[in-house]
Amino acid sequence: MTEADGAGAQTLDVSLGPQHPSTHGVFRMNVRMDGETVVKLQPVFGYLHRNHEKLAEGKSWLGSMPFTDRLDYICPITNNWGYALAVEKLAGIEVPDRAEYIRVIVGEMTRIQNHTAFLGFILGDMGAWGSALMYAFREREKILDLFEGLTGARMMANYMRFGGVRCDLPAGWLEKARAYIETYPAFLDEMEKFLTGNEILLSRLQGVGVMSAERAINGGLSGPVLRASGVDYDIRKVDGYGVYPRLKFRVPRGTVGDCFDRFMLRILEIRESIQILQQAFAQIPQGPILNPAVKTRGFKPPVGEAYGRIEGPKGELGFHLVSDGGEKPYRYHIRPPSLINLTLLEEMCVGTKIADVMVILGSIDIVLGEVDR
Amino acid sequence: MNFIDLLKRIPEICKTPETLPLEGKKLILDFVTWLGSLVGIAVPPWVLTLVNILVVIVAIIAVFLIMFALMSVWERKILARAQNRYGPNRVGPWGLFQPVADGIKMLTKEDIVPRNADKVVHFIAPIVMLVPALILPVLLPYGRGMVAIDLSVGILFFFAVGAGSEVAIFLAGWSSRNKYSILGAMRAIAQMISYELPLVMSAVIVALVAGTLSPTGIVEAQGGYQFGFFPNWFVFTPWGFVACVLFYFSALAESNRSPFDLPEGESELVAGHLTEYSGFKYALFFMAEYVGMFAINGLLVTLFLGGYQAPLPFLTFIPSWCWFFIKLAFLAFSLVWVRATMPRFRIDQMMQFAWKFMLPMSFAALFSAAAWHYAGRGLLGWGISAVLVAIPYFALGYFCFTRHHSADNRRYLFSE
């Protein structure tokens, strides 16, 4: 316990984390509290730092692909996609249509399972005894089973390749996936009935961590957190990468910008993703899945640099790659959405209660593998 | 008197399950007398009194500890099923021996005392927590004529002793020298003092209506059936229903159960006042919490759910003490069910809920009970009192909650 410097009030400095039940990993916040109210908050990073960018400079271009699985380990496939997209930009590689559709399918399924897991996590942060989390994980498990059937691994998929995907859909996979996604709206309705009307949840989420659109843009927020503040910005629409321009979907955005909007936005996005998936299931063409011009061994993109980004489930996932024409990247930089969405954490948290800090952190939806890399 | 006679009485006792515990106690006393006659001395009356007390104490502690053990596994089972898991099912049949495994684990764990802790207070806090929790069950009537101490001011004594656990939680939180602990302890004090008011208020209503503070008297006041089948329990009157719900939620808060588990608040305060406790001391806290929870829900059964009375006239063949425990089990189940559903309150919202909603509602229930009483305790009174609690409920609900928070007032825009 320390006296606040010159403030005259009795304040309490607490180091929340790195070992703490609801910091989503080894995140740490130095919080100064006046009673239960937060007056200062300083995030501390690096407890899960694995030197990902340095490691990549010592691997071949393809060799970094399995490492991207471990960035945001809740949704590895979109990480794969972000990296593959950046390299394709760097080397000017065309991707066959079927591969693009497969990418959309697995990418949107990843988004669904990430957002579903989010619903569980934020309830955990609010102190619910894990029921919502278990329902969410129950459904996520089924999607992970589909991923295992396709990529061979539930989480560490290592599925994308430069110019396509690694393997084609196994026989019957598409039907299984389609049948499963058809059951999803029912689950989502049940989840909404379970959660959104709950008075305790409403009072915990509404009016907490409000962020204006202007500050959100300046602070570099991205993904659902940005859109909850009322900014209409979805990279799937703006950049139109992959085959997203051919698919019809809507981009939801909030009007208040508090935790409840972020919470609801995830649910709305899942519903849109289901729409995208149904169209993709219907439209997927036959054809090759990999650009035959791309070599597995000894892949060398031309000299230059590129910044490729996708709309990951957590926000804008970007890769800034610099090539010197060699077999290894000269510079490999990741723009992690989880880290940059934390930029405004202090602004959101100051003046709220300590319990709100957990909810705000949960509503941003971070994964420490990506924050610290 | 000889031993054979005593043995012969056992099947006789078993024939009337209604009085089985009482007759069993008498049998044990007679057995002691027989033992005395065996060695050729007349057993002095104080020994018999002592044995009487000991038998009751042992019985209550044994019953509540067995209930604690069963509850710890049952709670995990229910919670697991509500979350679509199996729950403990590895130790013994259906995981029934899980408490034994837990106990062994707890006892063999290292007892850690932080270096800077106040060691004496740190040591006595779990004891201070457990003692009042074990005193509480003494006051409850478990069946007809089955109450260990029939105090005429039983309710008052119950609340007086029950407040002791607050001291223990603060001792635990303060002595641990941990910031989470002290925060948890401060929350616990604020919460318990706030919720003591609606808790006591709703009990006061019952005491006023029943005209007695004795738990046995209150249960007897709820005897008999309206129209020959409808039990006269207080929960079936509008004021009684409201008071019962208020009591239920206050009891949740008093026993630090979800959604009022702020003192432990594992998502923000790690484990609150329990952060620095381990091993057997932690187990004592755990035990005290559960026994306290049973006791306060036993009081709820006594006050509102007709205690040991059967719900329907033709069900009276089931012994009265069974009914008490059946109702208690139902309440325990509902506690877990609530825990499986709800997120936790925030500290300021919890205080608001206590002071702005529950306390006014308990006053409303008080007025409603008065109206019910003066309108002749009949259907007319029922209607008047229903109106008298419904209006404040919706008004308070709107002004305290719906005005601020609602899922319907949010708009979401979509762009193609």
Next chain:
Amino acid sequence: MTLTPQTVLDRVHAALPQARIELLNNPSPSGQHSLLVHRDDALEVAQFLKNDPELLLDYASNVSGVDYPDHLEAVYHLFSIAQKQGPIVLRTRTGDRSGDACLPSLTPVWKSADFQEREAFDLLGIRFEGHPDLRRLLMWDEFVDHPLRKDYVAPEDYEYEPTPHGEILAKISAPASQA
């Protein structure tokens, strides 16, 4: 107006004629050519890029440091959320790799550069002047070197994972005093 590096460059030249800014060609098929700003003018140019009603580059998405043999660079990928365009790549260059590795911080303009500039400082040793809170981000405060530089030599026994291969195996099986 469509934002390309050339149009942005023209606009900056028109508004800030004294600013030293040039177009850097990117030979890769990505075609993301960048604008190299002299570090002394960077803050002014950044303010202009963000506030100019034609450009409105209000979103600094990515900031990365790059280590080149004779200088360090900070690369900013700017987007315009208002116009839904981008990226415009802005680079600033340090004088050298050691003594003069200073750049102006653009965090006052784009708050989102905060953590990424700290990261570039941490891993590459670019000192951002005017940054509100320039501390190490990922490495711990006592750490001395900048691990992402090309000339960084990792200490051998540094949190090593013992693998049974080759000399590391020999090292761990040897007595501790010799190691």
Next chain:
Amino acid sequence: MNFPGSGIFKGMVVSAINLFGSYFDRAHAKRLITEQYPEERPTLPEASRSFPFLVFDGDPEKGIRCVACKICEKECPPQCILIEQDRDENGKLLRRPKVFNIDISVCMGCQICVESCPFESIRMDNIYEVSSYDRFDSLVLPKEKLLKSNEYYHSIHPTEAAETDARIEAARLKKEAAAKAAAQKMAAAKAAAEAKAAAEQSSQPESQA
């Protein structure tokens, strides 16, 4: 219908549905999806992968497909493969590995070795019960433990194995055809040369002499 507390009420209904529902839908596994692991085992999908193994045809000594080219060692992102090429008694390098170790505590199952192998010799296994108390002896798999037969490969990844076999067969046929063609060409060339020589011999007998 909305009254204060109705949201909580609805939530309680949902959790009750799940509570009792979990007792009744074990058959179609909609809610209760837990597998009671040591008794129940998952049926792994065909694509499932865990750690690499080496394929051999017929005899584990002679049929080993690996030629110790060390491509996988180089490509492996976490560097968990160690290969030493075998030598015969004269010290001449042989096209087979003497040491082939995979440290599966380092291996992350990324399958890049499989993709980079030009000889179809390293493939992904789907074993998952590999935990052990010992870091080195049982988690560093030597060549003997890695070698598994092509039949085993067929049993775990039938589709992929069939494709591999077809590729090998095609390559063999192609090689044979090429060899045959080369032999024919050679024979033809030889015959032509002989014919030519004969012709020359016949036309210029005096010069030969």
